[in-house]
Amino acid sequence: MPPNAQSAPFDFIRETVAADVAAGRYGGKVVTRFPPEPNGYLHIGHAKALGIDFGVAADFGGRCHLRMDDTNPAREEAEYVEAIKEDVRWLGWDWGEHLYFASDYFGKMIEHAERLIEDGRAYVDDLTADQIREHRGTLTAPGRESPWRNRSVAENRELFRRMRAGEFPDGSRVLRARIDMAHPNLNMRDPVMYRILHMPHHRSGDAWCVYPSYDWAHGLEDSIEGVTHSLCDLDFENHRPLYDWFLDQLGVHHPRQIEFARLNISYTVLSKRRLMRLIEEGRVTGWDDPRLPTLRGLRRRGYTPASIRRFCAEIGITKTNSLTDVALLEHGLREELNLTAPRAMAVLDPVRLVIENYPADREEELDAVNNPEDPAAGTRKVPFCRELYIEREDFREDPPKKFFRLAPGREVRLRYAYLVTCTGVVKDPATGAVRELRCTYDPATRGGDAPDGRKVKSTLHWVSARHAWAAPVRLYDRLFTVERPDETATDFMDALNPASLEERVAQAEPGLRGAAPGARFQFERKGYFVADHADSAPGAPVFNRIVPLRDTWARIERAGQAD
RNA sequence: UGCCCGAUGGUGUAAUGGUAGCACAACUGACUCUGGAUCAGUUUGUCUAGGUUCGAAUCCUGGUCGGGCAGCCA
Numbered sequence: 091m092p093p094n095a096q097s098a099p100f101d102f103i104r105e106t107v108a109a110d111v112a113a114g115r116y117g118g119k120v121v122t123r124f125p126p127e128p129n130g131y132l133h134i135g136h137a138k139a140l141g142i143d144f145g146v147a148a149d150f151g152g153r154c155h156l157r158m159d160d161t162n163p164a165r166e167e168a169e170y171v172e173a174i175k176e177d178v179r180w181l182g183w184d185w186g187e188h189l190y191f192a193s194d195y196f197g198k199m200i201e202h203a204e205r206l207i208e209d210g211r212a213y214v215d216d217l218t219a220d221q222i223r224e225h226r227g228t229l230t231a232p233g234r235e236s237p238w239r240n241r242s243v244a245e246n247r248e249l250f251r252r253m254r255a256g257e258f259p260d261g262s263r264v265l266r267a268r269i270d271m272a273h274p275n276l277n278m279r280d281p282v283m284y285r286i287l288h289m290p291h292h293r294s295g296d297a298w299c300v301y302p303s304y305d306w307a308h309g310l311e312d313s314i315e316g317v318t319h320s321l322c323d324l325d326f327e328n329h330r331p332l333y334d335w336f337l338d339q340l341g342v343h344h345p346r347q348i349e350f351a352r353l354n355i356s357y358t359v360l361s362k363r364r365l366m367r368l369i370e371e372g373r374v375t376g377w378d379d380p381r382l383p384t385l386r387g388l389r390r391r392g393y394t395p396a397s398i399r400r401f402c403a404e405i406g407i408t409k410t411n412s413l414t415d416v417a418l419l420e421h422g423l424r425e426e427l428n429l430t431a432p433r434a435m436a437v438l439d440p441v442r443l444v445i446e447n448y449p450a451d452r453e454e455e456l457d458a459v460n461n462p463e464d465p466a467a468g469t470r471k472v473p474f475c476r477e478l479y480i481e482r483e484d485f486r487e488d489p490p491k492k493f494f495r496l497a498p499g500r501e502v503r504l505r506y507a508y509l510v511t512c513t514g515v516v517k518d519p520a521t522g523a524v525r526e527l528r529c530t531y532d533p534a535t536r537g538g539d540a541p542d543g544r545k546v547k548s549t550l551h552w553v554s555a556r557h558a559w560a561a562p563v564r565l566y567d568r569l570f571t572v573e574r575p576d577e578t579a580t581d582f583m584d585a586l587n588p589a590s591l592e593e594r595v596a597q598a599e600p601g602l603r604g605a606a607p608g609a610r611f612q613f614e615r616k617g618y619f620v621a622d623h624a625d626s627a628p629g630a631p632v633f634n635r636i637v638p639l640r641d642t643w644a645r646i647e648r649a650g651q652a653d
Numbered sequence: 654u655g656c657c658c659g660a661u662g663g664u665g666u667a668a669u670g671g672u673a674g675c676a677c678a679a680c681u682g683a684c685u686c687u688g689g690a691u692c693a694g695u696u697u698g699u700c701u702a703g704g705u706u707c708g709a710a711u712c713c714u715g716g717u718c719g720g721g722c723a724g725c726c727a
Binding site: 099101105125126127129159161162164165218219222223226227228229230231232233260261263264266273274275276277279282284285286287301303304305307308324325326327328329330331349351356404405406407408409410411412413414415417418420421422424428429433459462463492494495503504505506537538539546547548549550551612614615616617639640641642643644645646 | 654655656657658659660663664665666667668669676677678685686687688689690691719720721722723724725726727
């Protein structure tokens with residue numbers, strides 16, 4: 091059952107599937123598949139497809155297969171197979187027993203191809219790749235038939251046998267379907283079914299030297315597995331007539347192909363080619379760089395599987411090319427983490443604050459709430475002493491109008507601690523930079539409340555200088571500075587955000603030292619962070635900023651309303 | 654000058670001949686020991702011209718605009 095069956099309307103795919111089920115087509119069964127080519131890592135665009143493939147199957151009580159579409163040994167590697175399985179599992183999808191490989195069907199595909207040859211619907215062509223292209227015609231002009239198009243069945247049968255036997259070099263001949271060289275859809279102009287490739291395959295080894303092309307293979311893969319609904323992206327819309335033609339010729343089980351628009355997200359790129367370039371040119375550290383929209387990147391960044399699945403459900407399914415605002419992804423993540431992430435205090439850009447009337451040798455522990463959204467999360471103790479760190483940006487010597495934070499003579503609250511009043515600023519005589527802030531505290535305000543009921547306009551986070559530890563943090567920002575890097579006039583690499591990664595050493599509260607890899611926190615007033623699972627060591631976590639908190643002050647300042 | 658597909662606020666979508674709704678974003682205000690969260694509210698939309706109809710985002714026709722297609726990639 092759809093989780094939101096009452097409120098949410100069916101998308102056009104579910105409507106079609108529902109109609110097929112109601113009509114008893116395919117015996118009322120629903121079988122889908124997710125068919126990645128194992129030649130790269132999955133990204134959030136695949137997460138959308140995964141959500142559709144597995145989601146539709148689940149909604150109709152059917153099943154979804156995970157199928158490696160490994161028909162091209164030149165591009166694929168076993169390494170990716172495991173990575174893909176891991177990423178799909180991480181997202182929370184379960185293919186059960188149904189893990190398949192297109193390469194396992196090579197034998198059956200050959201048998202089907204031989205039938206087409208016998209029926210006069212396929213022929214061996216001796217033309218070169220260039221000649222085939224030339225014969226194909228253009229978008230507006232019909233193609234020309236190959237001189238080899240009318241070979242006898244016997245000759246085709248024999249030539250194809252010899253192709254498979256390895257008697258011909260790569261590229262010397264292909265097997266083509268015999269359809270219509272004048273067809274208005276170029277995909278129907280005698281498409282290539284098999285090419286010769288003397289190359290070992292990651293699974294079938296040296297068993298084959300001819301490999302099937304996508305159009306020939308894909309429908310058969312679906313058919314063999316009993317898939318009922320073959321869901322794919324818009325790129326394959328023009329291929330559907332061919333998908334249907336092959337299956338009709340063979341008279342085998344014939345799934346229905348339905349296309350939907352692929353995902354695009356602002357401020358990033360999702361094409362395998364472009365992701366590859368970012369990695370190869372060293373602009374990011376690898377497939378799991380936290381700035382990348384790869385599933386591995388998002389995982390390392392700290393995104394939760396639930397937030398990604400939620401996002402994929404929220405964006406809907408249509409045939410319209412669109413660009414989804416990355417803010418929607420971030421919003422879902424914040425919504426989840428606000429409820430679940432324990433709070434902690436860490437100062438990202440520390441400046442020393444000395445409380446002049448607090449005894450130098452005194453220390454105390456104050457109670458801090460772990461998660462105001464979740465009482466069950468309890469409280470913790472945070473140490474306090476005469477010398478603290480606060481954020482440099484939380485002090486202004488000459489505060490603009492709407493700046494509520496610390497300034498000379500102004501009183502603010504230190505979260506869960508005391509009200510303090512700024513009494514002085516110590517500056518570097520040479521540069522004028524603020525070196526240290528001097529304050530006094532009101533002992534009667536322990537815990538943060540004033541007995542006389544007086545209010546302060548601001549509450550700051552802080553850490554005890556004596557107890558804090560130096561925590562490496564990475565502040566990630568969007569990888570590109572423009573919404574559509576793909577459409578950069580010159581090269582998308584020119585739109586890279588030079589500040590997509592800022593590494594800092596924060597001063598963090600002691601408890602954070604024990605953060606387990608993968609543990610997520612809200613650093614109060616700053617954002618959500620995760621202990622990096624690759625670079626953290628026991629007792630020495632490294633934090634990645636997942637997403638900053640909504641920052642109203644920054645917006646006011648940016649709008650120039652501060653003065 | 655071929656074939657296929659698409660067009661609803663800034664963005665993503667819903668409405669399946671009957672009040673154009675939701676989410677994000679933006680903006681107001683309230684509240685707040687996170688300028689977070691929460692709460693209340695505001696702004697912004699059916700590409701166009703005809704037609705059918707009591708009634709059209711929806712159906713029909715023409716146009717406009719946008720996307721895709723000429724791998725022995727998938």
